[in-house]
Amino acid sequence: MNIDKTTGQKSVRWIYLIAMTFTILSGFSQMPMAKRYYLTSIPGLGWTGNYYITHNVHYFSATLLLIIFAYFITMYFLKFKHKYRFTIKAYVKFIVLAVLTGSGILHVFANLRGIAFRETIITVIDFVHIYSAVAFLIILVLFTIKKIDWFSQR
Amino acid sequence: MNNKISRKDFFKKSIKNVGTIGAAAIVLPPALKAANVKELATLVDLRKCIGCEACVYACQEVNESKYPEPKKPFPKMFPDKVPVQDWSDKRDETGRLTPYNWLYIQHAKVNHNGKEIELNIPRRCMHCQNPPCANLCPFGSSYKHDNGITTFNPDLCMGGAKCKVVCPWHIPQRQTGVGIYLDISPKFMGNGVMYKCDRCYDRIKDGKIPACIEQCPEGVQKIGFRDDIIKEAHKIAKEINGFIYGENENGGTNTIYVSPVPFDKLNKTIEKGDGKPHLKPVDDSMASADNFAKAMIIAPFAGVAAAILRSYKFISKNSGNEVE
Numbered sequence: 001m002n003i004d005k006t007t008g009q010k011s012v013r014w015i016y017l018i019a020m021t022f023t024i025l026s027g028f029s030q031m032p033m034a035k036r037y038y039l040t041s042i043p044g045l046g047w048t049g050n051y052y053i054t055h056n057v058h059y060f061s062a063t064l065l066l067i068i069f070a071y072f073i074t075m076y077f078l079k080f081k082h083k084y085r086f087t088i089k090a091y092v093k094f095i096v097l098a099v100l101t102g103s104g105i106l107h108v109f110a111n112l113r114g115i116a117f118r119e120t121i122i123t124v125i126d127f128v129h130i131y132s133a134v135a136f137l138i139i140l141v142l143f144t145i146k147k148i149d150w151f152s153q154r
Numbered sequence: 155m156n157n158k159i160s161r162k163d164f165f166k167k168s169i170k171n172v173g174t175i176g177a178a179a180i181v182l183p184p185a186l187k188a189a190n191v192k193e194l195a196t197l198v199d200l201r202k203c204i205g206c207e208a209c210v211y212a213c214q215e216v217n218e219s220k221y222p223e224p225k226k227p228f229p230k231m232f233p234d235k236v237p238v239q240d241w242s243d244k245r246d247e248t249g250r251l252t253p254y255n256w257l258y259i260q261h262a263k264v265n266h267n268g269k270e271i272e273l274n275i276p277r278r279c280m281h282c283q284n285p286p287c288a289n290l291c292p293f294g295s296s297y298k299h300d301n302g303i304t305t306f307n308p309d310l311c312m313g314g315a316k317c318k319v320v321c322p323w324h325i326p327q328r329q330t331g332v333g334i335y336l337d338i339s340p341k342f343m344g345n346g347v348m349y350k351c352d353r354c355y356d357r358i359k360d361g362k363i364p365a366c367i368e369q370c371p372e373g374v375q376k377i378g379f380r381d382d383i384i385k386e387a388h389k390i391a392k393e394i395n396g397f398i399y400g401e402n403e404n405g406g407t408n409t410i411y412v413s414p415v416p417f418d419k420l421n422k423t424i425e426k427g428d429g430k431p432h433l434k435p436v437d438d439s440m441a442s443a444d445n446f447a448k449a450m451i452i453a454p455f456a457g458v459a460a461a462i463l464r465s466y467k468f469i470s471k472n473s474g475n476e477v478e
Contacts, residue, residue, distance in 0.1 A: 031292045032314035033343075036236060051290060051320050052439065059446035063453045070457025071464075078465040108447050111289040111440065113405065119297045123310060126294030 012068060019064040026058035027133055062104060069101070089148050096136045103129035193283065193302030194358070195380040195408040197387055198276060200415075201394070202372045205259050205274035210248050212369035213257045213278075216354065220308070221245075221254050222347060224331030229340035236345060239328045250429030251277070253329035253349040257366055260430065264419045271415055275424070276366065276374065277431055278351035279304065279325045280400055280407035284440045287317035287326060302380065302408040305352045310334060313346030322404050322439060323431035326350045380408060387412050405438030 029048040034040050040049035047053045076084075086094075106125045110117045117125070142148070224242050231238070241247070245254040257278040264271055285304045288296040295310035296317055306317070306326070312335045318326040326348040335344025354364035362368070367375040376383070387398050387410045399411040413420065421433040 030290070030316075032316045032319075036233070038233075051316055052442075055290060056442050056446070059443065059450070063446060063449050066450060066453035067457040067460070070454035071461045072457075074458045074461030075465065078461060105450070108443070108450060111284075111443050112447055113284040113440070113444060116298050116300050119307065122288075122297055123294035123307075126292065130292070 012071065015064065016068045016072075019061045019068065022057055022061040023065060024133075024137070026054045026061060029054040030058065059108070066101070069097075087149060089143065093136075093139050093143065096132055096139055099128065100132040100136050103132060193300075193380045193408055194377055195281075195302060195383040195410055196353070196364070196367065197376040197378070197383045198409065198411045199374055199376075199390060200273050200275055200411060200413040202374045203259070203274040203276060204372055205261065206371065207248060207259055208369045208371055209276055209366035209375070210255065210257050210259065212365040213351070214255065216357065216365040217256065217352075220349075220352075222308070222329040222332040222349065224329060224346075226331065228331040229336065231345060232341050238330045239346065240330055241327070242329065242331075250427075251325060251327050251350070251431075252429060253327045253347075256349065256351040258429075260424045262415075262420045262423045264415050264423050266415045266419060273413065273415060273420065275411070275420070275433075278366075278409075279353070280323060280404070280409040281351075281353055282404050283406040283408065284404075284438070286320040286322075286404075286439045289440055289443065290320050291317055299355065301355075301358065303353045303355045303358070305355055306348055306350065308333060308347045308349075311347045312338075312344035313348060314344060315348060317348055320439065322436040324428070325431060327429060383410055399433060403436040405440060 025045075025048065028034070029039070030051070034045075034048035034054075040046050047057070103125050107129060109115060110122060110125060222242070224240070226242075228238055228240070241252045241254055244252065248255055248258055250258055257276060260275040260277050262273045262275060264273070281302055281304050282298075283302070285296070285298050287306075288298045288304050292314070293310055293312055295307045295312070296304065297307070298304045311333055313328050313330070313333055315326070315328050318324050318328070327350065328346045328348050330346040333344065333347035335346065338344065354362070354366075357364060363377055364375075367377055376386070378386075384401060387401065390396060390412045391398050394412075394414050396412055396414045397416050399413065399417045400407045400409045411417075417433045418435075424430070424433065426432050
């Protein structure tokens with residue numbers, strides 16, 4: 001069921017897809033892999049080798065995603081809750097996304113001037129963020145291949 | 155019989171015989187011992203440095219146990235272009251920063267106000283106040299401590315060298331063939347471990363001062379609370395019509411140089427390159443991160459507001475009617 005067509009949220013979904021693509025791409029490029037594995041040689045992706053650009057792109061696209069998540073959750077409760085419900089598989093995606101987003105926000109906080117977390121905390125935040133990102137990518141691919149919907153009609 | 159002794163051997167022996175005793179005697183002032191909540195900075199007075207390298211050998215002496223001991227041959231990395239960086243057979247190199255040499259002396263010869271002046275400049279990690287190496291490490295193996303010191307964890311570092319790239323002075327140095335990458339996927343991920351000055355964080359924890367400061371015969375360096383060090387730097391600079399470097403570079407560092415000669419003149423004459431940092435002005439590399447963080451706080455509210463606005467428009471447009 002194509003929820004976007006039914007609810008007129010197609011434009012929001014496009015923004016979500018673009019923001020998610022750049023978040024994933026810039027997130028992957030935070031690791032020193034883009035240049036090593038020739039991603040920077042692909043036309044239009046040279047920026048993935050510049051750590052400051054990928055850092056800013058990651059922050060910007062993540063900010064867009066925060067706006068979209070807040071928008072979507074609010075719209076669901078205001079408008080669509082009486083008609084549609086989330087599937088269990090959607091809740092799985094939400095939990096992983098929440099861990100990914102939460103660890104990302106903590107990372108942003110840790111990067112602020114004047115903030116110095118303990119060593120263990122920094123390491124835990126980084127590893128939780130990396131592992132939840134990998135988990136989210138796996139879920140994304142699985143949901144897409146198996147055409148698993150977020151919603152079902154009440 | 156050759157009775158000649160090299161300068162290096164002289165200092166090494168001196169440090170072993172006298173330094174060990176001296177190390178026990180020179181402690182951090184009590185006020186600085188409890189400096190876990192306030193940043194410590196070092197003042198480097200370039201008028202005083204004679205380039206004897208006592209600080210360099212002292213650093214090597216106290217940090218020898220932290221140096222990498224790679225096992226050869228190194229596992230082959232993919233693709234072939236991945237550089238192997240092996241300094242294990244060049245441990246005596248003191249003309250640049252390496253994984254086995256965390257502090258070195260740069261030499262500058264400038265003409266200033268009609269006089270030719272030679273200066274020696276101890277160079278190492280600047281210990282930035284908001285270090286990009288710590289903020290941007292993808293594996294969380296670099297940390298900035300409350301007391302202003304930035305250290306790397308050699309047990310977690312994968313040797314990707316991102317820290318070196320994002321450091322405005324490219325300070326960290328890599329040794330291939332050591333570290334956790336060997337246990338994960340040595341062919342496809344990682345390349346070793348990064349090393350740099352850790353400002354003798356373990357000695358500071360024990361109430362001692364960094365070895366380079368302790369061993370300097372000329373008192374070139376001084377350690378103290380950042381505010382006090384900055385004040386003293388400005389006092390000296392005013393007295394000598396001098397110049398300061400490190401106070402505002404990269405948004406502020408905890409290594410404050412004072413020089414009788416402008417730093418742009420020094421920068422022109424020093425030898426620069428890999429392991430040989432510059433003395434150029436540096437903008438705050440993490441400024442955009444702070445600005446984006448503010449935007450992230452507002453972001454969820456903006457999303458909620460947009461949703462409420464959209465729902466209100468929808469309701470008032472179709473007053474009372476459900477729309478498919």
